[in-house]
Amino acid sequence: MGTVHARSLDPLPMQGPELGVQPDDIEAPGIEQEPKQEVLENRNVVVQQVHIDGLGRTKEDLLTYEIADVFRAKSLIDVMKKSHEARQKLLRLGIFRKVEVLIDTSRGEGALPNGLDVTFEVTELRRLTGSYNTMVGNNEGSMVLGLKLPNALGRAEKLTFQFSYGTKETSYGLSFFKPQPGNFERNISLNLYKVMGQFPWSSLRETDRGVSAELTFPMWKTSQTLKWEGVWRELGCLARTPSFAIRKESGHTLKSSLSHAMVIDTRNSSILPRRGGLLRIHQELAGFTGGDVSFLKEDFEIQLNKSLFWDSVLSASLWSGLVLPIGDKPTSIADRFYLGGPTSIRGFSMYSVGPQSEGDYLGGEAYWAGGLHLYTPLPFRPAKGGFGDLFRTHFFLNAGNLCNLNYGEGPKAHLKKLAECVRWSYGLGVLLRLGNIARLELNYCIPMGVQSGDRICDGVQFGAGIRFL
Amino acid sequence: MNVCVFIPTAAEPWPENATLYQPLKEDQILLSDCASSLAVQAYLRMCGLPVQVVCRANAEYMSPSGKIPFIHVGNQVVSELGPIVQFTKAKGHSLSDGLDDVQRAEMKAYMELVNNMLLTAELFIQWCDDATAAEISRPRYSSPYSWPLNNILAYQKQWEVRRKMNAIGWGGKTLEQVYEDVSQCCQALSQRLGTQPYFFSKQPTELDALVFGHLFTIITTRLTSGELAERIKGFSNLLSFCRRIEQTYFEDKTKNTKLSKFV
């Protein structure tokens, strides 16, 4: 059972594990008809059998999809190329630690003179993998325990459990991920979680307990995600004496929302792209499926990158969003937008722009933010081709606004409101790429267009994050 | 404004926009919270301090101590009768200045008697008597929330109260024993009151506000069984005491206050 015998050029095999159990009974007749060639030539080979060795828990039918292309190869080069692709696909499933490919001529009964056998030798990941981390933040430490079943049911389903136990808070998440066999991009995932967050700029503490179901599928050049989420949110005051506006937001709410996200990402890297663009549109409708929070939220992000002279890159991005309360309840502080800080409008303190009460920022119902960056390599390019390539210098110009809209007024008034009191800033800095997931920035910023109530960070500002304007 | 009983000597200005927060009056508030809220309202009326009553579904979570009611005066937020009394005292409004030391000690002791026995008995009946919890307390407590959050919060509250009852040794009591405690407490209050108009002769104190808040709410609230109210109705001096305070401090204001509809 550990070996897959998939037939070449069969229409994609039907579902079911019986395939491969008795492989010899369903020898495809279409292949056998051309045993005319004596010598193995690059030009015309037939892949007769594909074996996958080393399977334990993995169901074979899953793999037949991934390796089906190998049977379509017509020349040795093609076989190697297809096998390599198949190997990549197998690795992407995230269930094998190692995949090796062996190509050999067919042997044994019924072997064709130009027949090839391809063998994938795979090493499965353990049934259960675990991880353990400790994290130290300002004034608090936490321990993160992770458990993962990388191949829970044999078809690349992943079951992950993360538990973080901290001095101040405990969070956990359990998620189940299942790709469609043969179409890894199309997948569903189910999540169950509890997260606690502290937002000192709003003197707010939030505890979320929720379930969500997500369906992701590719469509044309986009990746689409449909999601339902039910969250029980508990808001409380972080400080002993928060502003009364924050007190009013305290308590429990239940949000049930449907959301849709569409992403087109042609960038070559998500952290320091050199070319390509990103379009992300996200919309969320809450209250339609129950719960006691009702709003419609629209949000988009555009980023364009262009390589210029001397390895420098010009990058422009625009974010904008709007949340519309439905019914007579105002929006909750947890659903509004926040702006400011080293990952959005630099030169302002974290999320400290816009409507506020006694120093607690309340967020806004509409925002826009734009950024223009010129990324260049470090001056004089030290350690070029090595360590130095992790660094960039950049010049930036950020602008944006965050406010509440009065929906009685027309769109013209809204645009006018968003266009007045624009906060902007410019400056330069150095940034460091951490892997391909995060980046650190050290900037010298000059904030402009500051409104009363905004908290600024004039001069040197440090930032870390995974998403940047 | 109605009768100003005590005219403070060095009264700081009491802001016009002082607000008292409590849960939703019609659908949500429970007996114990209603009693505490009424006690504070009575106290403020006795002091002649105007306050606007605002009902909010999340009042419990807005309160700094998690307890009902709380007042928002200027930029300060104070919850529960005890701290509110101290707060008004700091602003120059007090009802108990005329008492001597022994009287003040007795007043504080009787206030704790009400908190320790009446309030606890109210909580016990609300959350530990299965019929009351199922028919009144859980549905009302969770009325602002949608399913399934309503059940979660109601059972969570019930569980907390039951744990507290166990911790203070009330866990094993039967409903009958609790009614007996209420009788005992009322007996004590009735004895202390005697034939005086207020607990300390002619002028009301915070003790009068507290006793009024609890007794009046118990008498005028319909529960699954009328036993609790019956226990109080046995003490005629307490009943006329409630009526007296109601007439003096509540009735003349508007005809539509929640109190007058029970009269």
Add this chain to the structure above:
Amino acid sequence: MATPDELFCWEGDFGLPSVSTECLLVLAYAQFAGAPLKVHKISNPWRSPSGSLPALRTNQNETLTRPADIIIHLRKQKFNADYDLSAKEGADSLAFISLMEEKLVPALIYTFWVEPKNYVELTRSWYSEHMPFPLSLFLPGRMQRHQLDKLRLLREDASLEAGDELEKELYRDAMECINLLSQRLGSQKFFFGDSPSSLDAYVFGHLAPLLKSRLPNAKLQQHLKSVENLTHFCSDILLLYFPRDARENSNQKPSSAAEAGGDGDEVPYKRRKQLLSALFALGAMLSYAFLTGIVSIQHQQGALLEPPHHNPEQDEEDG
């Protein structure tokens, strides 16, 4: 009355007949009412019929644990210290007992069980020295957690921890309560004249441990010591009603130290605790077995599911 009721309570120390508030107030009430009890002073709560202290085993073989229940039981046996009280005095007793429960008890729990220095140097060391060996390892800690839980429930703050702010709040209430009691007592010998009543037993039970134990952090104790009439009130009761214990204290200087706010009901967990230790051992063994089991399961499955893996040649020949 054939056999007297039996009362189980914590041992005494520091010149007190018992270190626990609840035991002390029951003992005091019994003395005031002249109830003939057979008193067992023990230091192993598991030897009490209810598993907690105090406990009263009546001659009908009932077991009562709440001090209020015990007092009611004694009253029914015609041992009533409140016989002479007027109705108003009875009402006052009830009120002042409530006052102590609301304002003093939380601070006492804090002083003896939550304040870290006092707990480690006084309460824990006293209990672990007096309990028999295996219990002394874990029972004091259990009692401490139980008391902390109780304080959290009383204050309705689930994340409450020892701290200056909390201490200040609790002590402020407690000091006020002590002052009010002192004002009510005035210059009388007892709260209601010349003979002691149940209120005197309650006040004595709550204040005597605070007065007599050697607390490293003695803020609240200092305050009590400065209130003369209550200090005398406690010493007088000790001299009059517990002369033996009071004398012991003056003769010997007890080495170590301790005191209990109220030891409540930690021992109903007796069986559960025994069960838990057994379960823990079983669990440890099982989890070890399970962990190794996973490994072996994996191997077995590999073997079961992959026969072709071991003889691929044969497979290929077939194809």
